Amino acid sequence: MCNHQTTSRADTVGSFLRPERLKEAREQFAQGTISRQELSAVEDEEILKLIDKQKEAGLTVVSDGEFRRSYWHLDFFWGFEGVEHVNMGQGYLFHGEETRDDSARLSGKIRFTAEHPFLAHFRFLKENAGEGIEARQSIPAPAQLYAELVRGVNEEKVNEIYPDRKVLFADISHAYHEAILAFYELGCRDLKLDDCTWGMLCDKNFWATMAGANYNVEDLKETYLKLNNDALKDLPADLKLSTHVCRGNYHSTWASSGGYEPVAEVLFGKENVDSFFLEFDDERSGGFEPLRFVSGNKKVVLGLITSKHPELEAKEQIKARIREASQFVPLDRLYLSPQCGFASTEEGNKLTEQQQWDKVRLISDIAAEVWSDRKEGCS
Template sequence: MRATPPFRADHVGSLLRPPELLAARAAHAEGRLDPDGLRAVEDAAIRDVVAAQERIGLQSVTDGEFRRASWHMDFIYRLGGVVQTDQRIEVRMRSDRGETAFTAAGLAVAERVHLAEPIFAEDFRFLAAQASSALPKLTIPSPSMVHYRGGTAAIDRSVYPEIDGFWDDLSAAYRDELHALYDLGCRYLQLDDTSLAYLNDPAQRAAFAARGEDADAAHLRYIRQINAAIADRPADMAVTTHMCRGNYRSSWAAEGGYDFVAEALFSELAVDGFFCEFDDERSGGFAPLRFVPPGTMVVLGLVTTKNGRLEDPDVLKRRIDDAAKHVPLEQLCLSPQCGFSSTVEGNVLTADEQFAKLRLIVEVARDVWG
């Protein structure tokens, strides 16, 4: 087993919100519960879910993203210079039950991007105080998501006449955030990124190009900017990235393997590990992993969070063997393909089914890696 992250049995981060937390959120939204009351309910729920993760045997724990409504916008709107707009952005989603849509507020870059104050600082402090046997992991959206959500059209060109200035400031803000989190004790940071997976889908690239973006080279820009953000991270701080094709109420937005971005992504993005979803044919095969350099870890997202059906452990082991034909077994780990609740609504499965999947991951990892 590994002593440093990512771990042989790991997980992406978000977890199903318990009923009492959902009720508290609703009461807060209706003005029946004040912010202190809501935070007290959140605190209790996080204590319970951290203890549950440690009982299962996970070596990393998160707060389940219990204080967030969504995995990315709660962070992005707190970046200096980024503002929420009245524009409504609709993302078409698909699932085994048919088509749906996720609608969110828009964003604009109205001032120079900067870190006004460390984001999620108090949230991480509380998480770290609850962890006893496991390493606390914080998840935040990658720099790519600030651009991919609104595109260049969302950037005020009177603020950034040259777009390179926006990218420089964005990476600098993320560098400041990373170092602030390190000073708080964070040693495991995960950058969540859908753009690097979406761009493998020809339909997504066509839609991106229709917005006036360079769909063929966007992933190269995103890789450069993430690298600029993490380049001087402390040696004892692990940074990974998680890439998925959308996760909202058990639905997804994109399809296709990692082939389009694979060579540049796996050989150039200087993270310590890649969390890659591989739960079904929608994510393609393992061949793109041949570009992963020695020493970089790949966390195979073989266990789906889209439904509660428990995977066969023997099938998981065979799939790990298949992946090991492209990247050495000692560079592999196991996880769910995504979070269980990327938004507050959560995926279509029960809490018992969620924890059964996490236990399965721990058990299979022990069998495979010992």
């Protein structure tokens, strides 16, 4: 039997450059010259435009571009009870740049609350995605929250509130589990965990630094795996779960380097997701050999198109790399996307909106050509 429908192999990680009108509105809100309601109205209008642009570019899974967020991760953390917004005095250090100094720190026990603002964000996206279009919810991984809570002086609060780390791990995973179920109740059937923790463990310099700070890398891998997998236990069977493993993406710069080999056996073999979004846009990402550890029928979304720079990749070179990756994961389990979002923070990467959409259309064109003769649901 065959349903004669071709599943789109073109995808994105989810964040898009903020339109100037939205940037201006966010600045006006910060200055107190417009209300939250007025800012939300601008966000709504710009997200509706973005949904249309994604569909016009050939995407069948859409996001809200993270237009309501300042950061890809911190805004979600701040929505939990027991987590507060603080300023560290120093931002995240990237290759040649430093971010703003916002962070998330414990103020009490971690709890999910039905007032988490991301629920309303998803409801709007779901209601406006349109017929036959999947609305994807992206959130930072549980492991990422843990990494933030023990970052620098933040760890002092962890030691005070959770002297037993096992209780902390259980509370993080439980809060996430409840959040995911709340998204599901709103109609979410495609949820992605964005996760830089594994990418950092791929970097030899990071390993050396963490080892010097009395962290055991092997223990960290098991901790990250348990945090994520415990949050993903006993979820509805029709909920698609994916994770995006990143090495940092801020204003077209990066935070870590190294191939996936150091984490591949644990991450690709044991994390309970259906798909992996992986960064392969330059030599820092290493080769495709670690994909041999991808277990079962899990899918891999190859991040071969860079979101950091405006130059368009050559189609034939990307096709050749897809063929190379198919030596380790069959072509019918591969997809194509940028290596990361276009704006992991509201600053965005160094390219124009037109160049961003040229990249997305290139992905759609290549995917259509590579997988044009492959029909889903055929036997």
